[in-house]
Amino acid sequence: MVTAGVHGLGRAIAERLAEAGLGVVATTRQADARAAAWAAQASALFQRPIRVARWDPADPASDDEVLEVLRGEGARTRVLVNNAGPFRRARQSLADVSLETMMLLWQGNVGGGVRLTQRLLPALRASRDGRIVNLGAVGAGAAGGWTGRGAYAAAKAALASLTRTWALEEAAHGVTANMVCPSDIHRQDKEARHPGETRPSGADVAAVVAFFAGDGARFVTGQVVELAFGDRPRLLPGEITESPAAALLPAGVHVRLAGDARDYEVLQARTEGASVEYLVRPPGAEPRWVPGAAVRRVVAERGRP
Template sequence: MRHAVITAGSKGLGKMVTEELLKKGCSVTVNFRSDLARINELKEEWKEYGDRIQFVQGDVTKKEDIKYIFTQAMERFGRIDYLINNAGPYIAERKKLVDYTDDEWYEMVEGNLSAVYHFLKLTIPVMRKQKFGRIITYGFHEAEHAPGWVYRSAYGAAKVGLVSLTKTVALEEAEHGITVNMISPGDIVGEMKELNIQEARKMQDPNTPIGRPGSGEDIARVIAFLCDEDSDMITGSVISVAGGVDVVNKFRQVQHQSLNIIE
């Protein structure tokens, strides 16, 4: 039985990825940071998968917590086939680089870039022994082109660095049967993160070229495909799941429109 470690796998996009892999017969170690009430809800919701799932508390910005998550997965299931780096701190408030505190900057870098490094150091040796592994990171639309992202300097810098790390490790580990790819979700927010595609198709979104909002299932389906044994030809790729939305430039366009109105 394949085993997946999914960081922040109890809410939002992570929850949908967890559910998708459980349905495909995998066992899953779900990492969560603090919401115990949510975990109790999921234990009831997913009780049919009780023998194939465990919940491990930990903060991915802390190296010792990452080691604990890894150790718990290995002790319970003895292997790690899929590493889904779903967790990634994000500051919703729009602020320029000079307005960030040191703590905010380091949280963005540690949570979005260094955390992946620490997980890779632990899991890659396991995957090498198995001669199989699927690693997924998360980026943002056009991250591979290192665009400027107004008011998102810390998050953007960490994710752009993660693009290079993803591509580099994909090359380094290909000979061991390990693939490494990045998913770049579109503007999937709020309740849409935990909705399925059929529910999303009932809604209209004039800001998305395909006409509907993105959903958590859109992301989960792509990740499940990349985890398949026969998807080994896909590695070092950055795959956008955005419905055609230019997420980075959306606010810049709104900002320019506002300036034109003022003028």
Template sequence: MPAETRALPFPGDGRVAVVTGASSGIGAATARRLAADGFSVVLGARRMDRLTELAGEIGGRAVELDVTDADSVAALVASLDRVDVLVNNAGGAFDAAPVADADLDSWTRSFEVNVLGSVRVTKALLPALRASGAGDVVFVGSTAGLVSYEGGASYTAAKHGVHTLAETLRLELVAEPVRIVEIAPGMVKTDEFALNRTGDAAKAAKVYEGVREPLVADDVADCIAWAVTRPHHVNIDLMVVRPRAQAAQHKVHRES
């Protein structure tokens, strides 16, 4: 149709959004933002105490979910009557070791959560997303999925996997009413990401030391909400978002 008659961006309007890894960080912020935008939010994560509290706060529904477990994913699917948006946010980094010192258990965990978890949930919910007539699959990737760097190759390799997963799925579903969106944040300061990666609070603090205004979870949630509320003929293939202090993966301005 002519551009002047296209529909305006649409809000949630009761559309059902499933957010994985919703108990903290970007996932929790995304659940809050989508609920504020009118979505009916289903929050999935393993830590039900946090999840239940957040669901009560935003009027959402908490579902215990382990994306690495097929039965857990099947139980999520069975509990849903409708799905319009899936935000594949569950993930994380679990070490910062060079390849020469690779911990293969850490590599396995990284791929299980970041890559296979996203595949497992996406595959399970695709029928419902297709049936919605205007489905969205959002992958929360990382600039680590676009540019490699020393240390923590288990994470960069996994996020490269998420990036190619999004690209491939977009090609495969081009004739169907499902958008594939990838949001790739750079440096985001959350309570748990760097701590889980380093295992040490002091080392985690060093990651952000001297960086003026790193991104926070709400910044990424804002990007996700914007992408899924565009008119459905508009697909945000890939959005790279960094703090202004981070010009590139290796170029970060730190104030003394």
């Protein structure tokens, strides 16, 4: 069972688990024709049943629909991946964030998953080899602060704590609980695989989830694992940073771009809404504008390696 398993990282996880030989139920708030078409195609590709179930973390009644799909399949859940998790791209400080937004992020990232986990625990326990894998975000395990994203960071930190409690409480039932905390994976990379490239993709996250779901992790529980992809150059304890793109780089720093080994000097930054662009100069070439998302890491600050 992969919540929000039809799109984004959830899809990469659902496909990876099917590839590993599991039948998969992927949930989505909109179980439409496109979701069904993906499930049919992926089932054929991986030769495993992949079904779609409507589920909304904010709607307790939808838990019954998920259980109905499972009953229809005659299937018993052994692995539950709590992947659903709304995020707010626009930054908002804790001075301004509404309780409504905080509750929405809580419900989507934590509350709904707790509810569904409770409903599926009997099956996970009955399998004697149950696995709960939760999707966090970098810094969640340390309950780090995150400028402008405090509500989301708090929800993920809560989920890290719950992961550790599930691990303790369910050990006697043979159920493990672990958490995978990725750094930024951009929209176009979530459902992709980039073997041999330095750029991370959904497949890299899915591989770690599959490890926790697999035989090799039978005795691994209570772990909160970070997939930071080298994106956090000078991290203070307890502080969450995003990719350099999100931090608005000052002029004069040198950066590397995705899939390019040259150093680029940042000349200028400009923002439009939540997106950032940089005017960068590669060695011996004309400056050009690149999207902030293309910046993978800072290699030097002005006058300092």
